[in-house]
Amino acid sequence: MSTNTITTQNINFKVFRFNANEDYLPYYEKHEMEVTSEEVVLDILDRIKWEKDGSFSYRRSCRHGICGACAIKVNGRSTLACKESMNDMVELFGKELTIEPLSIKRAVKDMIIDKGDFWDKHESIHPYLISDVEEHPEHEHLVTPEEADELNEADLCIQCGACHYACPVVEINDDFFGPAAFAKAYRFEADVRDDAHVSRLNHLHEEKQGLWDCVKCMECAEVCPKDVNPIDKITKLHQMLFKEGVATSNVATRHAVGFKHSIAKNGVLDEGGLVLYSELAGIVKHIPVALKMFRKGKIVPPWGIVKSENLDEIQKLVKSSSTAKF
């Protein structure tokens, strides 16, 4: 039987402090604290409040990784304070730890942020089952285990906001729905009982919210404390747009489809051809950079592209394995 001895070590914390009602600017308070190997980040927040300063504010409720209230950032990494062991944090970042709210620009008091943008976007995707339910059904609406598998992962989301405020696009584009809202939308899109399918997809496809603005940085997948893997759900929403015939021709959809055409033609991409296929007349804006690249030997003309060997195999596979239409 293994015995886990509890060890202690001194950690230097730099804690973000700000009261929107009183402070002109935020500031950081330093605390050196003895931390045991059994503690989680939330224990430290509690101790700062109980031992250092009773006015220190943060959200917390369930303490079991279910309510999603206590998400904050440690050394820039979004984390659920009640789930994150101090040992892991020290192993990852060393003994200098900076405690900050999920979003500094949305800070209201210390760790507490105005999460209004998160909830507005969440609400806007209609995060509920839309279904014409008979008042007196003769039997239950059965969902097979296979059908449930399609949405189980997305259903684990606890709306903690860790991914939303880790997303670099949310940070710079206020309109972008963000990974959490999209993952939630997928959860209902993938539900066989939902009748709003196409209308919700149409709503998501509207340009402003930016279903196609995702930069594919994988930050949301990395940071999610419940393994929802939001980027995977965004990808699946993209695939649904095509599958359900909701996708309209725009630079993003043509870009995705353009890969298939380029691969079918050359095996490898025709980079210039792909940009033209995606942009159509919009190609014009790329000409100045393209000319500079050409002068530096960075542009290969269509006739200079070295096609994949055994291209016939690729062409055969593109024909036989394609599952999507546009």
Place this chain on the structure above:
Amino acid sequence: MEKLKYALFTGCTAKQSTPEQMKSTMAVADKLGIELIELTEASCCGASHLQDYDDFLSLVLNARNIAYAEKHGLTMVTICNTCQLNTAMTKHRLDENEDLKNKVNEKLKEVGLEYKGTSNVTHFLYAIIDDFGLDKLKEMVVTPLSQFNIAPFYGCHNIRPSELQNKTHKTKESAYRPTSLDDLIIACGGITVDYKEKTKCCGFHAELQAPKTAAILTGNAIAGATDSNADWMVTPCPLCHLKLDTQTHHASESIGREVELPVLHMQQMVGLALGCSAEELGLQHHLVNVDFV
């Protein structure tokens, strides 16, 4: 030590918009005595965009690419982060799901191929660190880069999602505090620069769809490195390179500040330390002048 030998998946950009990457890969492999067998049959990996449209087709095509590495009995080495992610993701999904693997193999059978799952897929950066060894590299350095502050730019698709990435190489890498590229800089004699954006996104994959977002991310990355006193940046990803080297005009406009730094491919940095010439490393192909060589 037995001579290291890999199947090289060049990806598309190395053959088109980043010719310097191909040149420097071969020059460095030559210096290190690493044999690279180019997979000339390989197709594009789909770059995460084909995956948005036709997931199954992307699996079949990537499985075909890996099948060719398997035919050689070699580990596949990638030189592009996005190729690495899409190929490794395919391998992971097929190795974990027998049904899916069978479905993919049904298609591959039509062209006389089979995906077995016998070849590993790793990025050249990790092949150098895991298999060649940085100690050995250090011994071979003839021109230490000791006068340079070098900003590592890791590129998303080499470090996230870390669970998948850490299955493909021995170096345990944290997505939040990665060390591989820093270690490589140090092995080349350079001084590493720590800055917030070193693990952030360059915006490449939304360049056409969301040009403003993409340009701001590029601008922030170059500005972050500049403000941390970097002389130049280095990246293992040709797509990051394209953004950071060719899009400085848009990036500067978007963040309201002129930003421009020379950006080297990881292979070019190693090549410089090993005494390769600027021409061998293709430095003449950069848009931002590499004026320190």
